[in-house]
Amino acid sequence: MDKNAIKELVSSLGEEKVVTDKEIVRLYSKESSGLSGNAIAVLFPESAEEVSRIASIAYRLEIPIYPQGSSSSLSGNAFPSKMGVIVSFERMNKVKNVSLIDSVAIVEPGVRIEELNFMLEEKGYMFPIDPASQSIATIGGAINNGAGGLRGAKYGTMKDWVNGLEVVIPDENGTRLSLGCLTIKCRHGYDLVRLIIGSEGTLALVVGAALRIVPIPERVVTILSFFNRLEDLLNAFVEIKESGVQPYIAEFMDKKTVELAAKGVDISFSPNGNMLLISIDTTAESSGRVMNWLVDTMKRHNAIEIQSALMQQEAEEKGLFKIRRNLFSAQSRLGKKEGRPSRVFIEDIVVPPSKIPAAVSKLREIGEKYGFIVSLGGHIGDGNIHPSVVYDPEDEEEKKKVYRWFEEVMEVSLELGGSISAEHGIGTMKKGGMKMEFSEKSSEKAIDIMREIKAVFDPKCILNPGKVFDC
Ligand SMILES: Cc1cc2nc3c(=O)[nH]c(=O)nc-3n(C[C@H](O)[C@H](O)[C@H](O)COP(=O)(O)OP(=O)(O)OC[C@H]3O[C@@H](n4cnc5c(N)ncnc54)[C@H](O)[C@@H]3O)c2cc1C
Numbered sequence: 001m002d003k004n005a006i007k008e009l010v011s012s013l014g015e016e017k018v019v020t021d022k023e024i025v026r027l028y029s030k031e032s033s034g035l036s037g038n039a040i041a042v043l044f045p046e047s048a049e050e051v052s053r054i055a056s057i058a059y060r061l062e063i064p065i066y067p068q069g070s071s072s073s074l075s076g077n078a079f080p081s082k083m084g085v086i087v088s089f090e091r092m093n094k095v096k097n098v099s100l101i102d103s104v105a106i107v108e109p110g111v112r113i114e115e116l117n118f119m120l121e122e123k124g125y126m127f128p129i130d131p132a133s134q135s136i137a138t139i140g141g142a143i144n145n146g147a148g149g150l151r152g153a154k155y156g157t158m159k160d161w162v163n164g165l166e167v168v169i170p171d172e173n174g175t176r177l178s179l180g181c182l183t184i185k186c187r188h189g190y191d192l193v194r195l196i197i198g199s200e201g202t203l204a205l206v207v208g209a210a211l212r213i214v215p216i217p218e219r220v221v222t223i224l225s226f227f228n229r230l231e232d233l234l235n236a237f238v239e240i241k242e243s244g245v246q247p248y249i250a251e252f253m254d255k256k257t258v259e260l261a262a263k264g265v266d267i268s269f270s271p272n273g274n275m276l277l278i279s280i281d282t283t284a285e286s287s288g289r290v291m292n293w294l295v296d297t298m299k300r301h302n303a304i305e306i307q308s309a310l311m312q313q314e315a316e317e318k319g320l321f322k323i324r325r326n327l328f329s330a331q332s333r334l335g336k337k338e339g340r341p342s343r344v345f346i347e348d349i350v351v352p353p354s355k356i357p358a359a360v361s362k363l364r365e366i367g368e369k370y371g372f373i374v375s376l377g378g379h380i381g382d383g384n385i386h387p388s389v390v391y392d393p394e395d396e397e398e399k400k401k402v403y404r405w406f407e408e409v410m411e412v413s414l415e416l417g418g419s420i421s422a423e424h425g426i427g428t429m430k431k432g433g434m435k436m437e438f439s440e441k442s443s444e445k446a447i448d449i450m451r452e453i454k455a456v457f458d459p460k461c462i463l464n465p466g467k468v469f470d471c
Pocket of ligand 1: 031032066067068069070071072073074077078089109130131132133136137138139140141142143144145146147148149150199200201202204205206207328423424464
């Protein structure tokens, strides 16, 4: 079957778009979570029409399709979990149109978020969803993972920034559908756009998107503070929120993670303690007043080191974001044993921001119970915490212990009225967690409904099978 499939795909797309070289296929079969699989080929379509042809062939021959942006997923969302073809969108990477009057950018799925923002910046605009991985994360991947980012405190996640989608569904004809509108306001029946956002490539292949864009704020004041006690940091954050201010960015990292993340980083201050990074968007006239208020608030909560910048460029020059940008690599190194293989397990829970202090205290207790060095950090502004541990994947006992820790972490989110995933999604790793969440809410039927929806879009279950749930 594999040979026939390859033959058909080559005759439909051309040889240069069907790669079967084992080393290349192996490379594309890995994702950032550390999970990997295998595939018969990687396909590189260059147009919606070619994606449609792939979907039609795959439907007829019943070949699993694994859509892929940059494979930077962290929950087992993008890797091929059984034999099939990987569809890489990296050659569909054009920004087709930007209209400031309509506040919209029309893009292909392989455009990287950072590239789009470089382009928009020249016009004084931005696309506000900025995952820490934005230099590699693609629009198609971010849409399908329902990604968020540092500015999530103010701007939410992908579901709030997509007006319309062009998609291909896996049926006999590889049918193309235009869903949603160019405009924000748009009412034409059920909202299929938002159904596809966060569906992790299990419902449709996204071949184009109309994204909302906004002007870059006139001024962004930033303050980076360090605290001996994590409780003081949390109280400072609570006071900011209680005063009615909605930060543009609100991020935190605990002391151990800061120590690692700061290693080798070129900055003129000495980071020490638990870190709170706050940015607030404002105007030239009020930036000084906002800054003074922030400094006062941090001091009142016993900050031991405060760095500040009145403008975004100044914040970059002083390196105020550098430590936060190193969170992932710091989390990957924490607790690593010399000479042993290691894998990082980055959790992604969310609680209402008012419950962050309670969540942090429970997460510390659980870490101590299992004897793990747990790194705590994340997007405190929207209640999204990424507790992480590093473990030895070849040590079966340790692996079991990590899975028990993982389950208890998800339970904490549910006890506090949150959810088991904020932005990384379900993939293969959180299928159990999703069941636990719906069962906790006495809503198991929701998963049956999702399964039925999946069958309508993808009756042969060939689109990213095994992700979110089994069909
Ligand atoms: C260092 C690091 C930091 C991160 N920080 C964040 C963060 O701050 N916020 C956050 O939300 N995430 C974060 N992530 C996770 C990840 O980077 C994001 O989810 C990102 O948006 C994924 O983009 P991608 O192009 O790599 O997608 P991929 O991983 O390739 O794919 C993601 C999902 O979308 C599907 N897919 C991809 N393209 C298409 C398409 N065109 N049509 C249909 N389905 C498609 C895939 O099958 C998969 O299910 C981080 C990851 C790393 C490694």
